[in-house]
Amino acid sequence: MDYKQQVADALAPALPELEMADILAKIEQPKTSKQGDLAFPTFTLAKIMHKAPQMIAGDVVEKIDQTNFEKVVAMGPYVNFFFKKADFSADILAQVITNDAHFGDAKLGNAGQVPIDMSSPNIAKPISMGHLRSTVIGNSLANILTKIDYKPVKINHLGDWGTQFGKLITAYKMWGSEAEVKADPINNLLKYYVRFHKEDVDHPEMDDEARDWFKKLEDGDEEALALWKWFRSESLKAFKKIYKRLDIEFDSFKGEAFYNDKMAEIVDILESKNLLHESQGAEVVDLSKYDLNPALIKKSDGATLYITRDLAAAVYRKRTYDFVQSLYVVGNEQTNHFKQLKAVLTEMGFDWADEIHHIPFGLITSNGKKLSTRSGRVILLDKVLDDAVALAHQQIDQKNPDLANKDTVADAVGIGAVVFHDLKNERMNSFDFNLEEVVRFEGETGPYVQYAHARAESILRKAGNPDLAADGHQLSDPAAWDTLKLLSEFPATIVRASDEYEPSVIAKYAIHLAKAFNKYYGNTKILVEDDELNARLALVKSVSIVLKEALRLLGVKAPDEM
Ligand code: ARG
Structure with missing residues (x-):
């Protein structure tokens, strides 16, 4: 039974000045049960009628048919409704017991598909508390959406591509050993990575080397690819152990690398629509009309970027799932990235860009301090x-x-x-x-x-x-x-x-x-x-x-x- 509607029905004859929708919108939940179960405030009405709210409340109560309620009373400017407890309890308990775990199910989503980009940790680094947030928020949203008849698709957009792999390969070649990685992959790969960031401060040539290695990787160099594959599979094994403990499953582990052969099409579309401009040797999309910085699509050495892979992924998801909404559960520090992503898709002429939603979240700190992989301050x-x-x-x-x-x-x-x-x-x-x-x-x-x-x-x-x-x-x-x-x-x-x-x-x-x-x-x-x-x-x-x-x-x- 819809109790709000019941209250509105009782109020309507006494309030000819208001539409049913207005009445419904005003009905509220009092702070304590002493003030009844639902209440109607008379402030707006008082303005229309130029009368004191208390008086109006009193008049309304006089005019109301109280049969369906335990009582209806005026309390100051409010009309307060008390339900018949015995009937209410029988009604609600019957609903819960009959429907059991299905109590609260609703047919709102019409089985529309909703990709949820969630967790998405980076290869060769431990899953952080930030990734935990993305994982559990994404998983819960998937459960909630399923309950109201959407079809979520849980996608782990692994960070398995990007310049950091150039750094990692460089670091591994300088200090790494196969035995060490095999013994404890994530921690040792992290150790190399952290050391890279300590030492490149004084040795900028390390950064050049890292860029070269990433370029080689993008060009399909055998040695680079073999190392990358190995790092990826070791990391994924470790991630899956954690997902198992959390009892969370994914529908897809297509990470950034999956889009390597799908970015050319994106660049083609951008070019054909005259959206790519050169800026200091790099290719960018101007987004000034959105009040955003230009989106960097290709670096001067031709290397593609995070956003280029996300553009390809967005298009792939639309084609694969024909989604009604596409969600990205990613920390709020990436808000600008997702604004740019939507803006570029809109410029490309994809009206479904409106259905893309970044679901941001705040940081988890430890003793008030930010956690970061680079500094080595991580909670495992x-x-x-x-x-x-x-x-x-x-x-x-x-x-x-x-x-x-x-x-x-x-x-x-x-x-x-x-x-x-x-x-x-x-x-x-x-x-x-x-x-x-x-x-x-x-x-x-x-x-x-x-x-x-x-x-x-x-x-x-x-x-x-x-x-x-x-x-x-x-x-x-x-x-x-x-x-x-x-x-x-x-x-x-x-x-x-x-x-x-x-x-x-x-x-x-x-x-x-x-x-x-x-x-x-x-x-x-x-x-x-x-x-x-x-x-x-x-x-x-x-x-x-x-x-x-x-x-x-x-x-x-x-x-x-x-
Ligand atoms: N791997 C990224 C990170 O750890 C998150 C990826 C989020 N998903 C996306 N489609 N960009 O910061």
Whole structure:
């Protein structure tokens, strides 16, 4: 049932001055349940009618048919509606129990395909916390979009091409050894790379050599290619281990190198449309009318660039997926790059450039400091996950020493905690990473939400996992009210998260629901034999279903016991 509409229907006869759409748009959620369940503010009306808002609220209440509500009262300038709790509860609990994990599914996307460019780490470097953000935000957006009937395509646009490979080959030839790389590829390749950047300050000739090696690579030189392939496959193996731990799968690993033979066409189109200009020996597209710097398409030595590969990738994705939207989950430091990308595509005459969306996010810092591969100040993700799981283990040992499958649960809790922490922060906010905070069982953490879910499951087990009928669960207990209302808000919450490309909307919702449920549980004896026992159990079951589904949308597991 649509409660907002019900309120609007009741208001309409009393407000002939307003259109239905206006009424609907004004109805809001009061701050506390004491002020009712939905409220209508009369300020705008007061302006039109030149009357005090309080008076209008009083008049409106007089004119309203209250049959469908517990009561309707004027409170200051507001008309406040109180729902019939028993009916509302029966309605919402029936919806959740009948639909189970499908509660909140919606047919909004018409199966339209949505490529999501996500994770996209760079070969020969460890996956950074920044790439973790891209990975988990992208994965969650994919889950959210799937729930409302889009078809996401998760693409890992590996950084497997570019001048850095010239640097890496140079460094490897100076200091590297095959044995070392084989023993610990990522760390040793990183070591060479970091050393390159320390030493090229005093030895600029190293940079020339690096440029030569990259040029050779682009020209298909055998030695360069063999080294590149080897670095790539070793790195990919290491990345895949991490994706496995996060339980995240990709539909494509087509990285930058895949577009090597697809850039000529882009350059041709640009040339045929007279968009390429020479500037200091390089080929650029002028973007001054977009208030952007020129896009550098080809360097003076003919080497192609990051954006050239992205242009080819954008066109390839349109042709391959005929997408309705194309998303790029990439840090906000690349905002200009994506503006340029869209602008060049628009100049090329591709109207679908409008469907390209950069989904930026803020930095993760450590003790307030920026992390960077070049400086060697990195947090290694594998290590973070190990530490998180170890911390989860400790806490489970204290709280529930006899728990079966402790390892599996500690994995779900530790890794889930890291993922949840990342997603509960609004995308654009930067945040500091502190593992102890992240894995706490209290506070606004993943384990806290998981724990609420496990508690709900444990109550149901104690009750003998009853087979609850789908409907008829009239729950009049006021203590249950906040929880019931939150349950009813889940479908709209999913849509909002998807409209804003913002998984934090779901994470915050999950925290609210867990809090409301814990409060209810703290104040109410659930397992007592009375008329409302089944209704209370239906509420517990519904909370379990919705918390688990909210966590799933975030890519976090919900163990039944912990
Ligand atoms: N590899 C890049 C980096 O680590 C991110 C790539 C993002 N995707 C893209 N299509 N440009 O900064």
